[in-house]
Amino acid sequence: MSQKELTIGSMTVFVSQPYKVPQVTELIGRNEELELITAAWLAGPGQLPLAPLLLGEPGVGKNRVVHEVARRTGKDLFIYQGHEDVTAEDLACAVRFSDKSDRKMDYVVSPLVTAMIKGGICFIDEIAKIRPRALALLVSVLDERRYIDSTLLGERIVAHEGFRFVAATNTADLEGNAMPEFLRSRMRPVIPVGYPPREEIDSIVRSLYPRLNEHTGKLLDLFWLEWERNGQSTPPTPRDAIYVFNLALSLADFESLGGLRAMSADGEPFRVDQPGSASSLKESHLKRAMRELLPVSRENRP
Ligand SMILES: Nc1ncnc2c1ncn2[C@@H]1O[C@H](COP(=O)(O)OP(=O)(O)O)[C@@H](O)[C@H]1O
Ligand SMILES: [Mg+2]
Numbered sequence: 001m002s003q004k005e006l007t008i009g010s011m012t013v014f015v016s017q018p019y020k021v022p023q024v025t026e027l028i029g030r031n032e033e034l035e036l037i038t039a040a041w042l043a044g045p046g047q048l049p050l051a052p053l054l055l056g057e058p059g060v061g062k063n064r065v066v067h068e069v070a071r072r073t074g075k076d077l078f079i080y081q082g083h084e085d086v087t088a089e090d091l092a093c094a095v096r097f098s099d100k101s102d103r104k105m106d107y108v109v110s111p112l113v114t115a116m117i118k119g120g121i122c123f124i125d126e127i128a129k130i131r132p133r134a135l136a137l138l139v140s141v142l143d144e145r146r147y148i149d150s151t152l153l154g155e156r157i158v159a160h161e162g163f164r165f166v167a168a169t170n171t172a173d174l175e176g177n178a179m180p181e182f183l184r185s186r187m188r189p190v191i192p193v194g195y196p197p198r199e200e201i202d203s204i205v206r207s208l209y210p211r212l213n214e215h216t217g218k219l220l221d222l223f224w225l226e227w228e229r230n231g232q233s234t235p236p237t238p239r240d241a242i243y244v245f246n247l248a249l250s251l252a253d254f255e256s257l258g259g260l261r262a263m264s265a266d267g268e269p270f271r272v273d274q275p276g277s278a279s280s281l282k283e284s285h286l287k288r289a290m291r292e293l294l295p296v297s298r299e300n301r302p
Pocket of ligand 2: 059062063
């Protein structure tokens with residue numbers, strides 16, 4: 001039997017694959033969040049692990065915090081992306097046509113059920129986008145019963161003792177009672193993931209773009225000045241800052257590679273997969289990147 005198959009009761013099923021968290025740059029800050037999630041998950045005799053809910057604006061770093069906890073606890077991470085069309089059965093198991101001659105169908109268990117079987121972490125992202133009718137299936141998973149019933153498999157799957165659960169939602173999706181009370185009361189603690197302070201945003205940019213070297217300080221000052229001047233209604237998220245510096249660097253690289261002149265209609269193809277080489281990032285690149293990427297604030301709208 002291949003590694004991806006296992007048996008549940010009388011059924012042979014395929015499991016979901018864990019997300020191998022890459023060793024990227026270091027996580028900046030977020031100690032309180034790391035501490036609270038990990039503490040909530042400590043469990044022993046008579047002590048159930050809790051199921052925290054991360055709450056914050058898009059791009060603040062909710063996924064990143066979960067990746068970090070998975071890495072530091074050495075557990076496999078199974079991610080389920082929530083959306084409006086998720087059904088209860090999607091949360092447990094799916095079927096597909098089999099390419100094996102001896103069977104018609106394969107059963108593929110979801111990231112949630114895989115984590116329950118293997119004792120890994122299940123992370124449901126954007127959980128508030130999932131409809132209550134589907135979420136009802138989670139209730140027995142999150143209380144002391146720790147099981148899920150799959151109609152397709154006709155089996156009850158009881159979680160391995162190492163199984164842990166965490167979910168995240170954007171603040172806006174939670175407004176108007178989006179998540180039913182039966183679930184909200186089980187998803188605690190609610191951990192707010194706020195906008196990082198300026199020093200942390202600066203550190204994130206510095207650690208991601210060492211290429212900017214001695215110019216980084218000046219460029220960051222400009223970034224914050226422009227952010228203000230632009231009349232943005234919220235502070236920047238890490239994603240905002242990362243995208244801005246990313247595009248600014250790419251604009252600088254494009255220029256240093258010859259720009260539009262190097263991209264003639266009938267000459268050599270312009271390769272977009274060559275590594276960036278610009279030796280400097282001009283203020284104009286950064287300003288342009290901010291103009292292109294950020295929503296136009298109300299005051300500055302034409
Ligand atoms: N504290 C942090 N340190 C380093 N990088 C971060 C941090 N927070 C967020 N990031 C980066 O910012 C981007 C957006 O974060 P993400 O976790 O996807 O946000 P969210 O899930 O809240 O929408 C990702 O590239 C992530 O790696
Ligand atoms: Mg996210």
